[in-house]
Amino acid sequence: MPEGHTVHRLARTLETLFAGRPLAVTSPQGRFAHGAALLDGSVLVRAEAWGKQLFCGFASSGDDDVARWLRVHLGLYGAWTFAGTGDDVVHAIGAPRRRIGERDSVPAGVAADAPGAWEPPAPRGAVRVRLLADSAVADLTGPTACEVLTGAEKADVEARLGPDPIRPDGGRGDLAAARDAFVARVRRSRVTVGQQLMDQAVVAGVGNIYRAEALFRARLDPLRPGRDVPAAVLAAIWDDLVDLMRDGAATGRIVTTRPEDRGAGTGPAPGAGRRRTRQNTDDDTGAVPADEAFYVYHRDGLGCRVCGTPVAVADLAGRNLFWCPACQS
DNA sequence: TGACCATGTAGAG
């Protein structure tokens, strides 16, 4: 269940593991058999992300020009899991998944991932796509979208996306232009700013967590019409998203709370943990405990970390919206 | 065992 930071991380991981060599591409589940056949044996040239869209560029063997793009959108449930030799291949990215081949118990005398004897583990679950190289394998399950595109078709997809705070140029040439585009787009409409932040044509890569947290950090009422939000407030939200989401892409975790707002007094109250946010964490660095990472997301009924008012939740366009009615009014 | 849930999107009406 990824937001944009997860997809950027995925692109990096896929490049690290697979770029520059021919891959065996299969569809163990069968639902992507045709697309897999188109890509099988070609070379992954690069992988990139724009918002929540992942693009993997493939070239014919011995060629550097991308001939076909694999477009993947994980949706709510999609995930990649990885296995192989080497230090890079220890995690799953996306919805919570056990690693490929992970077992409840390892047979005695069998060393996991023993160098020199690596065999790809059997696909686990409904694997739409498997990418296999000499020493690494990646399995994709549950994507909302998985298709092979031409360069022109990829451009069409990108043309419908708003600026992406994680891309170095924001997807608009430079970050200042990207910020301007975001501000102008939000102020063009009377649709609530809470809804617009989830619109991938307004800003690409923001999901329910970054929406709730960015609005709280700006102390902005999610139900305020976009056209009524001052440009300076929107510009500050963009800048904040750049910081938060790039940090998320670097660490694999979303942490939005400032140190002074964590810990005793405002922290987990009754009911905390009844609904854990199953954030993908690679291997946890132990930096910020999961129940202190957010201001409002999944904290409905708990006291606001800043003012103590119970955090509210409501349905907005079919998604749960979390906010502090006192701080954000 | 089965209902419910989730960081999402697309298409119909």
Next chain:
DNA sequence: TCTACCTGGTCAA
């Protein structure tokens, strides 16, 4: 605004 769809983890019965 609604429904369908993709999957698997969690929890109640």
